[in-house]
Amino acid sequence: MDILFLLIPFSAVLVLLILGVFGWAVNRGQFEDLDREGERILDADGVTVDGDQGPRQGQHEQSQQSVLKK
Numbered sequence: 001m002d003i004l005f006l007l008i009p010f011s012a013v014l015v016l017l018i019l020g021v022f023g024w025a026v027n028r029g030q031f032e033d034l035d036r037e038g039e040r041i042l043d044a045d046g047v048t049v050d051g052d053q054g055p056r057q058g059q060h061e062q063s064q065q066s067v068l069k070k
Contacts, residue, residue: 025031
């Protein structure tokens with residue numbers, strides 16, 4: 001019974017923390033344009049959302065040349 005004095009406040013703090021992280025994600029725009037993300041993997045041209053997520057300039061050509069050498 002004494003453990004409830006510990007578990008109830010701990011669970012309330014955990015719920016508040018989860019709600020805070022969810023609110024932060026919503027305000028930062030993490031849940032916008034979800035349809036585009038599902039279609040992005042189907043694009044054959046390799047368009048990326050951010051410039052740093054795709055292959056570097058020249059890296060794609062180097063990988064193609066290494067495949068051709070084999």
